[in-house]
Each structure stands twice: as structure tokens, then as C-alpha cells.
Amino acid sequence: MAGHVRGGGQGGQAGGRREARGERPCAYGLQCLTVSVNRYSSTQLHGAVFEGIDPRSPTPLYEQIAARVRVAVAAGELGPGDALPSVRALARELRINPATVVQAYRDLAIDGFVEIRHGHGTFVQDVPGFVRDEERTAQAEKLVRKLLQDAARLGISAEEIADVFAAETGVSIRE
Amino acid sequence: MNNAIELTDVCWSADKGFELRDLTLRVPTGSIYGFLGPNGSGKTTTIRIFMGMIEADRGDVRVLDRPVPADMTSILARVGYVPERPHIYPALTVGEQIRYHSSFFRLWDRGWAEELRKRLDLDPGQKIARLSKGETGKLLLLLALAQRPALLVLDEPTEGLDPVVRRDVLAAALDYVSDTGATVFISSHLMHELERICDWVGVMDHGQVVAELPMQLFKNGIKRLRVADAPDAPKGIPFTVLSRLHENGAGSGETWIVRGWEPSMRHYFDSVGATLRDVIDLDLEESFVELLRSSRPPTSGSR
Numbered sequence: 102m103a104g105h106v107r108g109g110g111q112g113g114q115a116g117g118r119r120e121a122r123g124e125r126p127c128a129y130g131l132q133c134l135t136v137s138v139n140r141y142s143s144t145q146l147h148g149a150v151f152e153g154i155d156p157r158s159p160t161p162l163y164e165q166i167a168a169r170v171r172v173a174v175a176a177g178e179l180g181p182g183d184a185l186p187s188v189r190a191l192a193r194e195l196r197i198n199p200a201t202v203v204q205a206y207r208d209l210a211i212d213g214f215v216e217i218r219h220g221h222g223t224f225v226q227d228v229p230g231f232v233r234d235e236e237r238t239a240q241a242e243k244l245v246r247k248l249l250q251d252a253a254r255l256g257i258s259a260e261e262i263a264d265v266f267a268a269e270t271g272v273s274i275r276e
Numbered sequence: 277m278n279n280a281i282e283l284t285d286v287c288w289s290a291d292k293g294f295e296l297r298d299l300t301l302r303v304p305t306g307s308i309y310g311f312l313g314p315n316g317s318g319k320t321t322t323i324r325i326f327m328g329m330i331e332a333d334r335g336d337v338r339v340l341d342r343p344v345p346a347d348m349t350s351i352l353a354r355v356g357y358v359p360e361r362p363h364i365y366p367a368l369t370v371g372e373q374i375r376y377h378s379s380f381f382r383l384w385d386r387g388w389a390e391e392l393r394k395r396l397d398l399d400p401g402q403k404i405a406r407l408s409k410g411e412t413g414k415l416l417l418l419l420a421l422a423q424r425p426a427l428l429v430l431d432e433p434t435e436g437l438d439p440v441v442r443r444d445v446l447a448a449a450l451d452y453v454s455d456t457g458a459t460v461f462i463s464s465h466l467m468h469e470l471e472r473i474c475d476w477v478g479v480m481d482h483g484q485v486v487a488e489l490p491m492q493l494f495k496n497g498i499k500r501l502r503v504a505d506a507p508d509a510p511k512g513i514p515f516t517v518l519s520r521l522h523e524n525g526a527g528s529g530e531t532w533i534v535r536g537w538e539p540s541m542r543h544y545f546d547s548v549g550a551t552l553r554d555v556i557d558l559d560l561e562e563s564f565v566e567l568l569r570s571s572r573p574p575t576s577g578s579r
Contacts, residue, residue, distance in 0.1 A: 158557075
């Protein structure tokens with residue numbers, strides 16, 4: 102589960118992503134779509150942005166997709182003007198309903214994260230720094246809640262978690 | 277037109293005792309509708325009824341807003357159908373079969389058929405009899421798609437296909453839906469596949485539709501609850517309790533499987549003096565199994 106919330110963002114992968122951004126849609130490895138468009142089986146979006154989307158999760162797929170984009174924007178992996186994959190390409194890659202992708206993109210547009218230019222594609226907006234910070238905080242909260250919930254199921258207290266956290270990171274969260 | 281397929285109070289019975297009873301089914305236009313049910317629950321019979329291959333004893337059947345079987349000819353011109361068992365001629369080659377099939381459809385898209393043939397890697401000179409199962413599956417989908425249907429009906433389209441072919445077949449179908457907004461009705465046992473692509477779910481059991489609702493509601497509505505100190509006969513429950521089991525070991529712990537759950541309903545347990553310890557999410561397969569377990573009358577000896 103931990104693997105599919107990429108809240109941190111400043112890890113090793115993010116650096117490579119940033120470098121790739123100079124060439125625009127590359128952020129998803131989408132260039133290979135145009136190269137190998139004549140064979141279904143070889144169309145892969147290698148990008149980490151949508152990796153591990155989990156249809157079995159109770160979180161609706163459109164929310165998962167939208168969350169991935171928000172996280173990538175907050176982490177700087179996606180910047181202003183970057184193109185999201187087309188509805189068709191993403192639906193095919195994730196093997197999901199195109200309507201699900203449309204809904205995710207619409208929600209992102211309502212939140213001001215992307216702009217849908219009809220007939221052209223969906224592009225990342227210039228998201229203000231404080232919105233990106235809020236998003237990072239929201240993701241951190243989500244991670245911690247999930248951790249505490251899982252811990253409660255195992256009968257592990259918040260104090261025990263805090264001690265392990267301190268030992269792992271050197272950052273103490275207890276008085 | 278709100279529904280691409282509509283069955284209302286349909287009854288049908290076979291000699292050997294199998295029957296569909298008061299079957300009502302609504303497939304919203306533009307949806308990707310997953311049709312689930314155990315073997316022998318009546319899925320293929322239902323499909324055969326709305327495809328006009330057998331006639332209902334009673335009830336109303338409409339496809340693409342036209343009555344079945346009265347308007348079957350014009351309906352079939354707009355429905356792409358991949359049947360459970362292939363209906364192609366072993367003696368023909370792939371190319372011949374495509375040409376033969378195309379002659380039945382006015383909207384047949386020859387250019388696209390050719391493009392699909394290349395993408396799906398089918399050799400036009402290959403004899404049908406010598407196709408592998410995967411190639412046959414791809415050819416059937418090609419035939420269904422190239423007629424540019426408003427409704428695509430897939431009966432176990434990927435059953436027995438290897439994962440690579442399954443992806444190719446689904447990708448081709450999804451591409452078509454992206455471009456056209458066509459409705460897809462898909463019957464399958466492969467839950468994880470349906471969980472990805474479907475936005476509606478219909479569940480059949482014993483010749484009846486036991487649930488029909490948006491995928492998200494279906495999945496999120498059925499939960500496993502861990503409850504303590506629950507009264508034996510609690511009143512005013514805001515959700516449906518499908519089953520209730522005592523947990524092993526000491527104490528008053530119970531596991532409830534419930535339907536129609538919403539997060540705000542946690543408060544209910546306080547009001548009856550019980551404790552809700554945990555709410556556990558179920559995936560499509562688990563939800564499906566729990567639903568069927570509860571929709572069946574208890575038989576002695578089970579559990």
C-alpha cells in the first residue's frame with residue numbers, strides 16, 4: 102500500500118522526472134506512444150505518475166488518478182504547461198473506462214490544477230506555491246492516518262509508532 | 277435514449293427447470309456495464325434474449341430504443357456481438373471471413389478493419405481452422421468493432437486468452453469507446469478486469485438480477501464491520517445486514533457484512549450501545565461473493 106502513495110516526491114525519482122520535463126510530454130514516457138502506436142501491446146506509459154493505480158481500492162479510480170496528478174504537481178514533477186496523457190491513451194494504458202479519465206481531468210480542472218483545451222489536450226496550470234504546499238500537507242496527513250489505522254489494527258499505540266519514527270528518522274515527535 | 281438495453285419483467289423457462297423470473301435490467305447508454313454471476317445463473321440466456329436468439333415468454337425487451345424481437349434486423353445492424361462460442365467458418369481464411377462478415381453491415385469500416393487487423397497482428401491468409409484461441413478472440417472482436425456498433429456485447433470475451441492477448445483485446449475495445457462513446461455490455465468471470473473498466477455492475481443469480489448499480493456504489497456499499505456488544509435484535513438499522521457471525525474466541529466480537537453502508541452510519545452503533553471497532557473495505561470479488569451468499573436461501577449443511 103505504501104508504494105502507491107507517492108506523497109514524498111522529493112525522492113530519487115523526482116529528480117529524473119524534472120530533468121525530463123524540458124521535453125514536455127515526456128513526463129509520462131508518452132513519446133513511445135507515438136513511436137509504437139501501431140501495436141497495442143507495446144504502448145506503455147512508463148511514467149511513475151500513474152503507476153500502481155489500484156482498481157481494487159475503495160478509493161474511486163478517478164480520485165486516484167486526480168490525486169496522482171496533484172501529488173506530481175505538488176512535488177514539482179509536473180510543471181506549468183506539461184501535457185497530461187490523452188484520455189484515450191491513459192484509458193488504454195491503465196485499461197480503464199475512458200469516462201473515468203474524463204472525470205479525473207474534469208475534477209482537476211475545477212480545482213485549477215489543469216486546463217482542458219478542447220481538441221488539444223489537458224495541460225498543467227501554474228499552481229501557486231501555497232496550493233502545492235497544502236497538497237503536500239494533505240498527502241502527509243493521509244499517510245499518517247493510514248499508518249495509525251493500520252497500527253491500531255495490529256494493536257500498536259501511537260507512542261510506539263512515534264518511538265520507531267524517531268529511531269528511523271532521527272526526528273523526534275514526542276516531548 | 278437513456279438505456280441501451282432494457283429488459284422489463286422478463287420471464288423465460290426451459291424444459292429442464294431453469295427459468296428467468298421477472299428479470300429487469302437497465303444498461304445506461306454510454307456505460308461500460310459488467311454482467312456478473314456464477315455459472316448457470318442465466319447470464320448467457322439473458323444475452324440470447326436481448327440479442328433476439330430466443331424469445332421471452334413474457335415481458336418487454338428493448339435494445340437501442342427498439343423492441344426485440346420485432347425490430348431485430350435494424351438493431352443487429354448497430355450491435356457488435358462477440359458470442360461465447362465463435363460463429364465463424366473454419367474453412368475460410370481470416371481475410372475471407374472479414375469480407376464475408378462485412379457484407380452484412382452497411383456501416384462497415386473497411387479501412388479501420390484493416391488497421392485493426394494489423395494492430396492485432398492477424399494474418400489475412402491464415403485459415404480460421406488453424407487460428408489459436410487468442411487469434412480467434414482477436415478476430416471476433418475485430419468483426420464486432422469494424423461494423424462501428426453503438427452497442428458492443430461481449431460474452432466472456434477474454435475467457436481462456438493469455439494476458440497479452442487479453443490486453444490487446446481490451447485496449448482495442450477501450451479505444452473504440454474513447455472515440456465513439458459506445459455502450460459496452462460485458463459478461464465475464466474475471467473480476468479484476470471488470471473492476472478496472474466497468475462503471476456499472478449487474479449481478480445475476482438463479483435467473484434473477486440481485487443487484488444493479490454503479491460500480492463505485494456497489495464496491496463501497498458492501499463492507500465488513502467488526503462490532504462489539506451488539507444487541508441480539510437491534511432496531512432501526514439504517515443499512516442492510518447481509519450476515520452476522522460471532523468471531524472466534526472469547527468476548528462479544530462479531531463480524532457483520534452490510535450493504536448500503538455510508539461513513540455517517542457509524543453513529544448508529546453508539547445509539548444502541550454497541551461499539552464499531554473497524555470498517556473493512558471489500559473489493560469487487562469479495563463484495564460479489566458476500567452478496568451471493570446472502571441472496572441465496574440458507575441451505576442446511578452449508579457453513
